[in-house]
Every structure is written in C-alpha cells, then in structure tokens.
Amino acid sequence: MTSAALPTVQLAPGQAAWRRFRRHRLALAGALIILVLVLGSAFGPYLLPFDDTYIDILKRFAPPFSGAHVLGTDELGRDVLARLMMGARVSLSIGIVAMVMAMAVGIVVGAFAGFYGGVVGAVLMRLVDAVLCFPTIFLLIALAALTEPGLVTTTVLIAATAWMWVARVVEAQVRSLREREFAVAALAFGSSNLRIMFRELVPNAIAPIVVAATLNVAKAILLESYLSYLGYGIQPPAASLGNMLNNAQIYLASAPWLAIAPGVVITLAVTSFNFLGDGLRDALDPRMNIP
C-alpha cells in the first residue's frame, strides 16, 4: 500500500474502514442483495395483483412463468411470488428483531460478567456455557413445542437461543477494556459502574458488536426457517420463508418450484448477511481476522 514514491495520506478511522469495506466486493454485493430483499418485501406486495393468502383452488399448481403467476401457484392456488414477498418480510423482520433482542441480552450479560469478573462473572459465563451445551435446534424446538406458536413467540425464542455468543464476545472485550486508561480515568472521575460499563466500555467494543449483530441476523433467519419448516414457527395461512417449505417436500416430484424459490431466497439472505458481517469485520477491526 504505502510505497516510498507516494506521500502517505492519513485517513480518518471511518474513512479507512470504508476503504477496506469497499475492497470487500462480496460484502458490497451482500449489502446490495439485502437492500433489494428489504425493498422487495416492503413494497413488492403492493405491486402485485395477488394477495398472499388468496386461495384459488381452480389454479392449483400452476407452474412458473405460465400466465399471470410469475413464480406459479402452490397447492391451494396461492401466488408463490406474493407469498415469497410476504414471507421474506416476516423472515427478515424476525431476523432483525430477534437480533436486537439477542444483542440486548448478550450485551448486558457480557458487560456485567466482564466488568465485575469474580463470582458474578463466573456465574454468568457458566450460565452462558450451560445454555451453549444444548444444541440450538433441539433447545429451540423443545421450547417452541411447549409454547403457543406465533410471530412473537418465534422471535423471542430465537433470541433466547442466540444471545450467548454475543455475551461471550462482549465479555471478552469488556474484560480487557476495563483495564485501559480511559476506563480507569472514568472511575477516577467518580463515574458510576453502570455509566462506565455502558457509556465507556461497550461503545469502545462497538466494532465486534456490530459484526456479531450482522452475523446474528443471518443466524436468526436460518433458525426461523428451520423452526417454521418443522411446523413450530410461523403458522399458515401467514407465510414465512421457512413455512413455505413445510409442504414442499410432499410435492417435490410434481411441483418442485414450490421448494426452489423460498430456499433460494433464504440462502441469498443468509449468505448476504454473512458476507456483510465478514466485510465489516475486515473493515472495522483488521486485528480480529478470524477465518
């Protein structure tokens, strides 16, 4: 990068990060795809002449690109594209809201454990370890089976099985940051512990937190699809990317398009958030270059 012939230009940290991010073409592509998915699921349904729950039994299993139904119709004659858009709306919303919840819990637990250390830290982090012992899908399905399924339950349960990784990241950050001069200085000024934790330490750990948040959205979308595919997430007639695949296996031989479209959208969304997270990691914090 820096050769002797060129004058070295000092970049502001934000600018440097943006440069590194721009170089990461896959992350840019991911951001673009996310934008298209968000806009498509937000405004797309209003542009279509079909309602996502409108049943037309006479037009069952219309293949894609035949007549008015661009992506065909499902086993009840509902328009697949309309369901796809509404499904993406539901799945993306769950992904983002579950991420916010998981981040909130993870940041609070991680900050307390990292700041206080000792017995408090040990107890909190052993709790994190213990929850991580349960394979996520087993825990998620068991909890979902015991509760009333629905949009809120699904979101809360996904958050409940995803906050532990955030807590680990934040705990490690806060534990090392609290020894730094600015934290000690804040303590000397007489700032309260809460203030030091959430106004000084957590904001300084924002880079790994943003990365964790982005990867968390990907994970939440994936978990929603698993849960709804198995029938314990979003319930029909409402569409979600996962529950559109719920019946797809039965019609795999006769109507494969029912399985293909939602799966492609899930994969696109999850891949995009993962690449975005990867790019942000390279851009925001070049040191934590984990594979």
Added chain:
Amino acid sequence: MVRYVVNRLAQAVMLLVIVSTIGFAILHLAPGGPLSQFAASAQMTQEDLDRVTRQLGLDRPLPIQYLDWFGRMLTGDWGRSYRDGEAVLSVISSHLGATLELMATATIIAVLLGCWIGVLGALRRYSLFDSLATVGAMIALSIPTFWFGLVTIYVFSVKLGWLPAGNRQTVGDGSLLDLLHHLIAPALVLALVETAMWGRFMRSSMLEVVNQDYIRTARAKGMPEWRILTVHALRNALLPMITVAGLQFPTLLGGALVAETVFTWPGMGRLFLDSIGYRDYPVVMGILMFSAMMVLIGSLLADIFYAVVDPRIRVG
C-alpha cells in the same frame, strides 16, 4: 496433567448441574407442566389428577423434586415414555445407533474433505482455488440444511433416480449395500456444513503454522518440502482441530436432527420430533438432556485429549 484433568472434570460437573437446572426449569415452567398430558384427557377427574400428582411426587416442593429428579437421572432412571411406557433411556438408545452412524459418516467425509481443502487453500493463499473455497464455505454455511436435503432428493432421487429418497433401508432388504445406498444422501447433506467449518479452521490453523520458526528452520536445514509439510506443518496444524471437533459437536447433532427429518432417518432427531408431536414430554426432555450431556462430554474429552497431545495447554 492430573491437576488439569481434575480441574476440567470439576468444571464439567458444575456445568452438568446448571444444564440440568435449565432442563428442569423448562420442564416445569411449560404451560400445564408435566401434568398437561393427563389433564387434557376428558375422562380425568380432579380426584384422578390429584392422585397422579401425588404418585409422580409433583406435590412436593420444587427443590426436593429437582434433587429427586437429578438423583434419578444420575442413576439412569429417566422416567417412562407417555406413549408406550418404555423407559426413556432405552427408547433413546434404540434410536442412537442410526444417529451415530449418520454423524460418524458425515464427520469422516467432512474431516477428510475439509482438511484437504483447508491445507490446499493455505498453501496457495489467495489463489483461485482458495478464493472459491472461501466463498463456497460461506455459502455452504448459509444454506438451510433441510433445503439442501430437499434439493438433493429432487436431483438424485426424483430426477436421476440414483439414490433412495429416504429411510435407512429398503423394507425386507437390509444388506450392507442397501444400507450404504441409503446412507449416501443424508450423510453428504449433513457433511456440507461440517466440511465448510473444518475447511475454514484447517486453513487458518495451517496459515498460522507455516509462519512458525520451526518451519523456517526445517527449510533452512534443507529438508524436502513434502517432509516439511507432512511431518512439521500438518501435524502441528491438526492439533487444534481436536478442539474444533469438540466445538462442532452441537452443530453436528443439530444438523443430524434436520437431516433425519428430511430423509426420514430413524434416529434420535426423528424420535425427538415425533415425541414432540405426541407431546411425549419425558422423551423430549430426555433427548434434550441427553444431547446436552453428549455435548458436555464431547468438549470435556476434546479438551483432555488436546492437553495430552499438546503439553503447552496444561500450564494454562
């Protein structure tokens, strides 16, 4: 060494206590609690319910119930299935074989393929192969396992007719060839995510090792490149993979559940979902606890084994 193992064991026991508390809490905080199945029956009167409550010891204080439950769990009494009254542990163990078969096959595929991809990627860093492998791994980690299973069934069973669309064997058959034929698709589907993980970790582990001083020393001694690679680099790069195996275990178990569902594989994951469908809570809780314990023991073994082969760890 002994101290490390004892320390690690104590940690595991403590985790087991927390894990079991979480499991117990889930069981009892559920709406209706353990009695909901009985209460749902129209023929049950309040008197009957009271009797069952006393019989199952549900009228005692929660801490006592927990201690009793925990004690019985340690002695192997995990309750009985609501469905057929069979002991939970024997229900689980009768389905365990199929799951382990699937997991072991997938792991073998993933370790061989993943390590090969990772090593090659690290040796030819930023080459076309490396870039494709990196992008491919990310996509593999993003594909929902069940959907990949559906696509596999569509392509190889529906279209090409090469592989069976599910189950562990053809009814009435069950020869080794038939079993292997049924194993291919679910094992490959389960191996996808695992291969991606192993590839990524192997690549970074290998990259770390090839920059070490002892590799330079070996090269300076004039040691042939293949010998440096196999004797010095690969052996050291493989060591941290023991930890990866332990870390990956929960994902592997979860993936097995999904693969079993798609391919109607008669394993523990399939049993778990069936039991949930029947509201067979003792079996559901049993499998939940069993899987958590498998994870716990898996990570314990990985740590101890790692300490045995890498003396640097024991000090920490």
